[in-house]
Amino acid sequence: MIQIGVDPDETVAARRARAARLVREQHGSDLVVLPELWTVGAFAYESFASGAEPLEGPTAEAMADAARDAGVWLHAGSIAERDPQGPLFNTSLVFSPSGALVRTYRKIHRFGFDQGEAVLMSAGTDLVTVPLPQTTLGLATCYDLRFPELFRALVDAGAQTLVIPAGWPDKRREHWTLLARARAVENQSYVLACGTAGTHAGVRQAGHSIAVDPWGETLAEAGHDEEILTVDLDPARVTATREDFPALKDRVLGR
Numbered sequence: 001m002i003q004i005g006v007d008p009d010e011t012v013a014a015r016r017a018r019a020a021r022l023v024r025e026q027h028g029s030d031l032v033v034l035p036e037l038w039t040v041g042a043f044a045y046e047s048f049a050s051g052a053e054p055l056e057g058p059t060a061e062a063m064a065d066a067a068r069d070a071g072v073w074l075h076a077g078s079i080a081e082r083d084p085q086g087p088l089f090n091t092s093l094v095f096s097p098s099g100a101l102v103r104t105y106r107k108i109h110r111f112g113f114d115q116g117e118a119v120l121m122s123a124g125t126d127l128v129t130v131p132l133p134q135t136t137l138g139l140a141t142c143y144d145l146r147f148p149e150l151f152r153a154l155v156d157a158g159a160q161t162l163v164i165p166a167g168w169p170d171k172r173r174e175h176w177t178l179l180a181r182a183r184a185v186e187n188q189s190y191v192l193a194c195g196t197a198g199t200h201a202g203v204r205q206a207g208h209s210i211a212v213d214p215w216g217e218t219l220a221e222a223g224h225d226e227e228i229l230t231v232d233l234d235p236a237r238v239t240a241t242r243e244d245f246p247a248l249k250d251r252v253l254g255r
């Protein structure tokens with residue numbers, strides 16, 4: 001997980017080039033994850049429209065090249081996506097090691113109540129899982145973390161590793177780490193929650209990207225600053241946890 005900082009003094013083009021370089025440096029990893037809206041900044045609402053890109057825009061192009069050069073699966077975090085019909089979405093992009101854009105996920109729960117993302121972006125509607133050779137990813141973004149029913153639906157769709165890019169504010173950092181661990185425990189899944197470093201639009205970011213195993217144990221947790229977290233996942237741990245403590249099988253509601 002690359003916990004990149006959104007520094008308002010760095011141009012988006014410079015940050016894009018830096019992110020691509022950081023991804024290339026992860027050659028040898030299987031999966032690389034970036035945070036939410038690391039181009040425009042999750043709280044820089046005034047830059048959503050001006051910084052929005054189509055799916056085949058410069059960020060997707062740079063990330064596709066980086067994934068291919070590094071030979072990794074790349075969850076490139078999210079971009080402000082300009083749909084050809086006009087609306088904006090907060091859209092995550094997943095690339096294969098050959099640089100193909102294999103899945104996109106439009107954030108379902110928009111943050112801000114009656115402001116910011118909640119009014120500037122449109123809501124996604126589709127659950128997205130990504131089968132990799134080693135595990136199946138379930139995709140969610142930032143505020144989605146507060147909605148356990150989304151994660152349960154992802155598990156029902158086959159997810160074993162829940163990936164959550166975010167631009168979570170430091171003010172609610174305790175919620176971020178607590179909910180990341182809760183989602184891992186209740187869904188008996190790995191959680192890879194990749195936050196943002198730095199301060200933008202006056203909002204200090206929580207950082208504290210966290211990798212949690214299916215038993216709820218924290219495998220690694222970042223600090224506040226830019227950092228790269230590298231963890232080993234054992235896909236067999238998900239199956240073993242679900243077999244040894246089969247709570248998911250005891251569900252009564254919502255099956």
Ligand SMILES: O=C(O)CCC(=O)C(=O)O
Pocket residue numbers: 042110111141142143144146167168169172175
């Ligand atoms: O739920 C929160 O506290 C933060 C969510 C958020 O910042 C977002 O979804 O962009």
